[in-house]
Amino acid sequence: MREVTMEGQTTHIMTDYVLKVLRLDTCADLIVGDEMIRGISGGEKKRLTTGEMLVGPARALFMDEISNGLDSSTSFQIIKYIRQIAHIMDGTIVISLLQPSPETFELFDDVMLLSEGQIVYHGPRDNILEFFGTMGFKCPERKGIPDFLQEVTSRKDQRQYWCKGNQPYCYVSVPQFVQFFKSYSIGTQLSDELKTPYDKSTIHPAALAMEKYGISSWELFKICISREWLLMKRNSFLYIFKTTQITLMSLIGISVFWRGRMRHDTIADGGKFFGALFYSLSNVMFNGVAELAMTVLRLPLFYKQRDSLFFPPWTFGLSYCILKLPLSLMESGIWVILTYYTIGFAPPASRFFGQLLALFVIHQVALSMFRLIAVVGRTLVLANNLGISALLLTFVLGGFIVSKEEIHPWWLWGYWASPMQYGQTAIAINEFLDPRWNTPNNDPAIDASTIGKAILKSRGIFMNGYWYWISIGVLIGMSLLFNACFILAITYLESTANFRTATITWQAENDNLQSEAEALVADSDVVSNANVIENTPTNRNIRGMVLPFQNLSLAFNHVNYYVDMPTEVDNQVTSGNRLQLLCDVSGAIKPGVMTALVGVSGAGKTTLLDVLSGRKTTGYLEGSINISGYPKNQETFARISGYCEQNDIHSPHVTVYESLTYSAWLRLGPEIDRETRKMFVEEIMELVELKFLRDALVGTPGQDGLSTEQRKRLTIAVELVANPSIIFMDEPTSGLDARAAAIVMRTVRNTVNTGRTVVCTITNQALIF
Template sequence: MAFLFQPWIIPCFSRKFGMVWPILEGILVDKMIIGSRLGIFWGVSKEAMTSGHITYNGESLQNFYPRRTSAYVSQIDNHIGELTIRETLDFAARCQGARGQTAGSFSWRKHSLATDYVMRVPGLDICADTLVGSDMDRGVSGGQKERVTTGEMVVGPRKTLFMDEISTGLDSSTTFQIVKCVGNFVHLMEGTVLMALLQPAPETFELFDDLILLSEGQIVYQGPQESVLEFFESLGFVIPLRKGVADFPQEVMSRKDQAQYWADNLRPYVFVPTSKIAEAFKESKYGKLVESNLLVPFNKANENQSALARSRYAVSKWEIFKACFARELLLISWHRFLYIFRTCQVAFVGLITCTMVLRTRIHPTDEINGNLYLPCLFFGLVHMMFNGFSDLPILISRLPVFYKQRDNLFYPAWAFSIPSLILCIPYSIVEALIWSCVVYYTVGFAPGGGRFFRFMFILFSVHQMALGLFRTIGAIGQDMVVTNTFGSFALLIMFLLGGFILPRDTIKPWWIWGYWISPLSYGQSAISINEFIAPRWMKESTFGSDTVGHNVLRSHGLPVRGYWYWLGVGVLLAYSVFFKVLSTLALKYLNVIPSDAIKGSNVEDDHSHSSGQSFAMMLTLTTNLTAVIVPHTASVLGTSPERSTGLFNLWIFEIFKEMLREGVPEKRLQLLSNVSGIFTPGVLTALEFVEEVMKLVDTLRHALVGLPGSSGLSTEQRKRLTISVELVANPSIIFMDEPTSGLDASAAAIVMRTVRNTVDTGRTVVCTIHQPSIDIFESSDESITGIPAIPHGYNPATWMLKISTQAWEQKIGQDFVSIYRNSDQYREVEGLIECLSNPVAGSEPLKFATEFPQDSTTQFKVCLWKQNLTYWRSPHYNVVLLFFSTICALIFGSVFWNIGSKRETMQDLFNVMGALYSACSFLGVNNSSSIQPIISRERTVYYREKASGMYSPFPYAAAQGLVEIPYIAVQTLLFCGITYFMIGFERTLVKFLLYRLFMFLTFSYFAFYGMMVVGLTSSQQLAAVVSSAFYSLWKFLSGFLAPKPVSDIFILSTSLA
């Protein structure tokens, strides 16, 4: 039997119940891939390829549900940022069937005991009611998110756990506590854990039963962890004093570090490759023991039936539905401002609409006035559809969490879809009711309660259909740029073939099928029938023997029979059900698009944030803290990730605000910013290129940075790049927050060597490090805490964290704060601070000639250069946009084929105007909506770089706008070159150039509007909602749907549109 993993074939290994196994590897990428592939193999994903016959407890994988029997704890933190930690874990406990316990956050009565226990072990109880947060919403720190990821999986009853780098962002003490708790669970409950750890401390390493050591896709050791040194000693490698046992075998695998551990004086040193070490393992007693264990068949008589999950889900369908429904209610409550804003927006747009076509201006007397009522009816339908379009960002932002929980069998796809579909019904009712109340009688539509409610019902049906349509597009596309593009494409098809822009009789034969399948055509027919067969429109027309209402309907190719209303409503509701079923099926069967195919917009952010909610507990970061950091030194500080990261935020950001309130001049604060730099743990660099700056730390020139977790540089290389971005500004003081988080021991040593080299150049560095190894800790010259010497053979980080806790102080009856304040070291530091606080006689205050290192022109050039490379290397945006424009041009040309040459009747002119109106509005809307995810992703980077003093807002904004111009010019060339001649406009050079100019200006201002609205709003979801209102208003005030009003104020409105 063998597991076939790409890019290696990994020999199989046995795993026993009641044991904890760590995975260590000299190459970080290998270990991450193998750990994730093992989780994939046990059913978390369908990407793995297997061969041979695979059994678990003697059972074939087809006889039970591996995904419920085991759990894969990923190193990627995917959570819904709007939920608190308690709510996230309560939901996981409820879906996984924590026995005899209630997920209290959803019942509002009491909390789950399992949730409380899982939060208490990793120290999450202090922030249980804090929002998890995202890159734009304030929440917990990155280390706390990592703990939430672990707790989400272990809160259930699963006994086989694959845990991938759960220690990232945690201090040594917390990691030791978690691993010890996992070990107790394994030994008492007969579970099995396979865990990948980075930089484990010796005391944490000793908690494991067996060790799996991987290198270059091969197992070089598998056996008792206490025997690993004996195995390597047999090969000639000896661990030196004060070297971590976990770090030693990893560095032996490294060509650069292996020679220093060679201790066989009888043989000259020659590099021992991984293949030879793997062969030596197979021939050793440990390898033979593994092989003999594999040959022993499993005894089913000893099988624990509770170890295998025989049902697909842990709880009943009804319980799953209740849990998902309760969570959806919480999310709607969190987004209540968004929904209230959207509702107020509907009222605002409706108010403008009704005042444009007041009943005092138009009267139901003839066909001319009837043609003024019809656009207002059509616009109501269009606005309902655009209102549904703004739901896309919310769905897309939740998809990563859905795929994770679906693949881990928390709930099926229908349990995710149905609650939101049910809860959107009241929202659609409110939207339709408000629009109807504001518009119906103010405009002067046909009086009568029955017709009013039928008007409202058709708007409700269109809104439900639009929500289902865009939900389906989101479930299939999965990416904001792609879904925005195809959402605009769907709107375009329905808009062109809906029966208003082009009457049914004038639609080309090859497009008539589009009219019959367009939901908007049925909505237009239904809402027009409701109005124009009313008694007031039944008087005889002066233009024939038919009624005025029938003439209006027939002139636009609309039916005149009353049953068309109910037929239209029925088709719209059928479309709504169809789209909702289709979206559920897409969520069920489609897997997440690989990250190297479609790059997400999420940016990893490990910042420590405060909660968006208030809660009783307050975390004291520091009291009366003074410190001095001497040049040419590197200092380490901190006890817990929350305090160290929060302390950095306090020092670097909040202290500026406090000093400003105390009257310190802003210029002096800017000076402090100019001489210092901060490196934060989240890798927020958006540079998609590496050029001269990388010479400072390594030879990774010309390597693409890519996006975290998907492409480009490795995590360790990103850390070094982020450090170099700050170093290139040549600051005198550098604050580094967790520069080694997420790195293995060898990679962390490389980063710290870079820090050491930085210090040697004369700079001062203060950094927080979680779980530093002995080597890393000894690269620091002093510790802020002033704790005495470290005992021989003990990991300094773990000892420091252990000895400095309040519990340990109470245990030994000592107060380290008091001891330090009475020490000579404290007095020396205070004296040094007093000395350095007084300027040298004859010296002048340090000042800079300009606020920024470069002038505005240079800032603009650099920002433009960066934006140009970023756009050029973003084909999922610009290529999709150009492709969409070309397809739209062909559609426009074929729908409006040669209508520009027909100018005999008013309807012919109306058709030509409809072609121009549609082209301007829909291509512009697509430009605006497609650019918003790109700008939203870049905005996170902009905030960091602006805070670092790299550039001012104006050069950045100017470069961001200018880089769009060439792509818009190409888009205009493609679109105008196709549509102008296919539609049949007058073939003169001047008019063709004017056509191109106006299209270019239209596409440009829509794109710039998309940039602006992202900058003005707090989230992409709110930007989409605000945009939908402006799109609707611009469509209505453009002069095509409604005539130019008499009032001066509305003349200004139409001019702005």
Template sequence: MLVELLRREKNAGIKPDEDLDVFMKALALEGRQTSLVAEYVMKILGLDICADTIVGDEMIKGISGGQKKRLTTGELLVGSARVLFMDEISTGLDSATTYQIIKYLRDSTHALDGTTIISLLQPAPETYELFDDVILISEGQIVYQGPREYAADFFAAMGFRCPERKNVADFLQEVLSKKDQQQYWCQYDYPYQFVSVTKFAEAFKTFVIGKRLHDDLDRPYNRKHNHPAALSTSNYGVKRLEILKSNFQWQRLLMKRNSFIYVFKFIQLLLVALITMTVFFRATMHHDSVDDGIIYLGALYFAIVMILFNGFTEVSMLVAKLPVLYKHRDLHFYPPWAYTLPSWLLSIPTSLIESGMWTLVTYYVVGYDPQFTRFLGQFLLLFFLHQTSLALFRVMASLGRNMIVANTFGSFALLVVMILGGFIITKESIPVWWIWGYWISPMMYAQNAISVNEFHGHSWSKPFADQNITLGEAVLTGYGLFKEKYWFWIGVGALLGYTIVLNALFTLFLTILNPIGNMQAVVSKDAIRNKDSRRSDRVALELRSYLHSNSLNGLKLKEQKGMVLPFQPLSMCFKNINYYVDVPEELKKQGIAEDRLQLLVDVTGAFRPGVLTALVGVSGAGKTTLMDVLAGRKTGGLIEGSISISGYPKNQETFTRISGYCEQNDVHSPCLTVIESLLYSACLRLPSHVNDDTQRAFVEEVMELVELNPLSGALVGLPGVNGLSTEQRKRLTIAVELVANPSIVFMDEPTSGLDARSAAIVMRTVRNIVNTGRTIVCTIHQPSIDIFESFDELLFMKRGGQLIYAGPLGSKSRNLVEFFQFQGCLKSGMAIILLHGCWMSRVHKWSRFLEWILLNTIDSRNYFYQRNRRGLEQTEQ
């Protein structure tokens, strides 16, 4: 019943009250294992719509970037922590979602008497006002720490005033910048002089808030006011048994999701077993001489090698999981043993299947001793050998911690174990200084045990010549193997011991080792000195470009200092774009009867040369999906509608030559430096007539534009592990596309992960590029009013892939204000104060506006709709 209710609410566009929704789910979930807290947090974070969608990564399609950020936040909120440190949690989120998350954090912090510290980039005004205190830090010094209400007063006392239409949070960041500080000077009777961060920090100590803070810190703390939860007696939130149970279920689910890998391994082993069965077919195998026994020894050795080698895939699978494991370990989600123990136990069925499959297929066909106890003995040996193999390669992966290093360690360990196993080189032939390797090789014990199991069977019990030994014993002795029967159990015990010891080492390495590499980029002192010495009035070097007289704004070719790379300004028009994907089985089980899910609904618009277009909407509105469809990056699903480039139908093969696409989460080679990455992109994508010197000069200009010059020699590294930070990687992604000198550029959230000043620099760069006649379209979240009004046109989408507004913004968003006033959704005074990018993502959630959207989103009689159609027709001409 609850599923049906949720389906009807979604179809009707009804958003229920959060508390009532949680109460209804609590009744429905009573007696089930699903956590009510998890359901509530998912609802608050807006993750309920993708609750059954896999997370994905750069190579696997999953949830959106904004949803990943909310998922990271939700991982901590579902716990019992009362002190939260949250770093840039709003990156990639729309302002409405960010506001909702911060409001929830504020309410929970107040209600539960907790402590929450959050660093934000470009917070919206309404979000900024939710905070109680503000810590403003620059160049490693605290400039202000105290109540939010008095932050602007402190800078006013220093002679700097926040303008009326300026976001206070942006003002606080820019007033400390040498490049932006002068515009806020308000004491016109005195000449402006740059106030350094050090001077601000010293002045704060004499400010009333600073004095109060100093007095509070000097006053001895009264221990009677200690919070009951201040002294924690446990490192983890739940009992050990619950931790173990949760990890067991988690890893079982991961095995189920990765079932393709395990099925593929089973099929691979089965095919090899079938080939082995035909090579060592019993019709050609005999039990009459020592030479016959050597052939059987080769068959047994090959079986051991295959079982041992089949565990090598554990290296790559574990290395891929290590970042998550280190994160969970450092956040005290669970101890390492709580991961290693379930992984060991869950690998037992895999070992049973693989060893049983090999034994069943090959044993009787090859012609091993027919006694059933010998069959069980071989199966038992191969099972423990496979367990040892998995544990060995887990150790190599946890020790290497890098795919290349771990594979090298694993290959070397496999080589040593095989060579010193007693078959390739017999015991008597191994040098004295390597004999210790023979005794510690797991393969030696497996080889001896499985050989003793076979050659003490009835098939090999006939006397050998005149000696007082059997043929089987003669084979063992002749090849330097032990002939005593008890070596079977020695081998079983040794392999079991290796499994236990190696899994213990695996646990130890997960406990004491950290990810390889430095967690941040290294910047030289000279680069910092050069950055600080830049003149305040010097703006980043502008991108040189070729201006055509036939561009949209009638731009004329100008003589500019530096390099000029010509290009052809192009426009893009799209009409009635619809995009459908197949409905997953999980959604069908929840009550969705349709076979296809429509993600874009009759989207029509145009991107013009010399016009900067913003694509705005809440998370899940379909902004990135629309850009992917227009850029030709969607390979699945059904696309309807028409797309034209400057009046001609789009040809994807040639379109990629004149377009660029900056992804929200891009992939870069981690072993290259910044300048090497850009030079590589320029070399492959610029025309062949551009010589090397021109390429390098152009790359250096682009690096200066996005302020990557100080990091030109820094390694890119892996995200979240080492190398460049999120902000630096974002700028590198933009630069990689700009060095291709494209005519049309798609940017998916270019300012996500950047602070206000860095975002402004990027948008000034984009503005410079647009002014040359290029066509630029950007999806954007939480823009400040300055950034929002730097755009020329706007495409505003709502959740469900429908277009609300498409057209020019006008001066101070005048056209957009008129549009909403025309619909009766906005008062004039409210429009002047609130209408900018931050409010745009929230306004459609108001009940009156939401009602209008549901009824009148697409109205062909609308004046603004007609104006958009006329502009589209003019662009196509």
């Protein structure tokens, strides 16, 4: 991570300062990681995204929900530092936040309040309560101002803030707020400022950045080369696996085409050698298919950095292509070294290096072709379909499956455009024009003087030696063309994520209408359930359920958890070769009690949750975990527990009811009849308040279907239909505003009221305490 933020330098005061402010100094030498590689925590990744922008020279920063998944202390520290940038360096900063604490809110100078796509207020933070007070709405003393601002424009929550007791309450719509603000003193002042022309003479010419990038293109290119080399070393397993694969395939080829059975006396013998050459060519072409997934997975980060002007696209594209050259040469060399003489190809060294050159060039063509297809497709599904289709066309029209003479005239253009044809021509000419194939041809059906030329002619391949170099030249040209198109594609094509903006507005309108309908119908339940949240455990009523379950407690004693450390950071982070993530942790969780795991980002909340639930399959665990006094057995524990992940993963093409029914049918025992299962699913839908969304499609996040808060409730419901006794929830309110988080927490409280044991990791503790 340090190499990424510091651009390869060993030390930099600005980077070290940002790492310290963002509390990333403790994990500065750890890899970031992803879904498959253990790395830093989710909150630390969020802070890393912020730090990636703060270390740069930008003075206009637009930050979207940078506090998601962070504790209030860390959020306060980050916003405080950003405020210093705005004041000291005269920066322009706009930040959107979900669930900001009152202390964090106090750090802002101006507030822009939006509702239904319209600006309700835009002005000094100190005057915003005065503005709403003028309209008859007052923030209660113990109410956070951010929560008040969000709810005061809502039809459902607005009434409780009405303070003009001598006048009857009447709902104030968003357009009415907007019109009043335009006539308000701050609104008129803002309008006057916008009407005043900008005076350029008051600003020094040096204040305007004239360069698109911070440093020269050559320096950026060298940095990209260094970064690509670093990533290749960190991802060395993939390249070792590819090398092992090509080695195994070469050994299989050796066993099939062993030189003891490979003669060179007749045209039929030449057919075996031709098959061995085609096998070599096919493996080299197929070896390039991995470039599809490797490139597609790199695109999201590339698009973010390209659009933020980190570097010109050509520096990334060129460095990406150049560093694949030595790997391509190594893989081609391994294949030729292992197969050439063991199969029994032409013995002269010139022929050996001729085949090596041909396979190396065709491998480069395969890599560049699949690289281009990946950028054009931009998604794994589309790129794989396009890539496999292109590969099949290349094989069919390559001249081996169907010779040139047998291809229909309207497909000859495909024959001349197929890189397979030129690769096959090069390696076939290199082999069959060797002197050992100069035996006179006795087949009158083929007009050729030697067996070698007869074999070439029977396959529709040119018999002149210069066609070897023509084929090599064409393949090099194809590789350069594909690489040039690859660089152009990453320069001008947009990310597929940008295509969703057209549907977000329409979906947002549907969500608003749906939310209002829910609010109007369930208003009475909201009040009663909201009061339940504040009740003590002894005063709660335990709800009955259609399916019985056993109340179970969870106890853990002296739990320690360790993970192995990479060799290069052993001496920097730990004194040994293990890093301890949980240190002598003990505790107990009772049924019917909602237990919150709280702490700063990176404190180990999710780690403890994963250890207790048995989701940690690596590392070293010490201590004891008991379920109602009995040692936990993971094989049976999975039947009585549920785990709600922070990332809501659902099938987008089914409805809410279908999602729950599918989960219930898979996870409930066979002794439960069909009607009981249906009744239980209906009961769970009522419990998590999804009745109104019964027939709604789940959809794709950010594109269509359910909102984030509704997807959270569906995640909880999918686990509840398994009728577990213990529920683990990882950040159930992450990414939600205060109102949506309250709805989710009401669902969690309803779950606790059934008598289940519930454990949550919570970043914003204000929702519970």
